[in-house]
Amino acid sequence: xxxxxxxxxxDLYNVHKGKGLNAKTLEDEIAKLxxxxxxxxxxxxxxxxxxxxxxTLNLRAFDESTKAQKYEEQQGICPMCRKHFDLExxxxxxITPWSSGGRTIIENCQMLCKxxxxxxxxx
Numbered sequence: 001x002x003x004x005x006x007x008x009x010x011d012l013y014n015v016h017k018g019k020g021l022n023a024k025t026l027e028d029e030i031a032k033l034x035x036x037x038x039x040x041x042x043x044x045x046x047x048x049x050x051x052x053x054x055x056t057l058n059l060r061a062f063d064e065s066t067k068a069q070k071y072e073e074q075q076g077i078c079p080m081c082r083k084h085f086d087l088e089x090x091x092x093x094x095i096t097p098w099s100s101g102g103r104t105i106i107e108n109c110q111m112l113c114k115x116x117x118x119x120x121x122x123x
Contacts, residue, residue, distance in 0.1 A: 001034065003042035016050050026050075033057070038104045054099060062092035062109050070111045080116040091117045 026049050033045045044056030062070075068087065076084045090111040096102030112120065 001042075003034070004046065005043075007043050007046055012046060012050060021050075038098075059098050059104060062104060062106075066106050066109055067092045067111065069106065070109050074111055078113040078116055079110055080112055080120070083113065085113050087111075089114060093117050093120065 029049050030045055033039050033048070034042060038057075038059050039045065040058035040061055041056065044058065047056040048054060067090075070092065071087045071090060076086070076090075078085060078090065091114055093110050093112045094102045094104065095108050095110050098104065102108045
């Protein structure tokens, strides 16, 4: 796959050789992830299927339009602390974390103040 150019194949091989991985199972998962529009870093797919580290996929980015729409719907109010903030002082958050099956879609987005978003983390 051309999107996989630049992957550090040697490093992946050295770390994961001899683990008895199933090539068909890996390829099925890779094919699904390649087609998933939420995957922002296609080069990270191989590392993800081998390690489970979702940070390699760059999944957590809501687009600016979604952020602005949610901000307006919430009228600038953080649902955790109930205080009003300017858009620049808020961050888009997955209501159901991606790691728990939550998708990067508008229905799963909320705008939190920066302090509350950092406190919430992956809960």
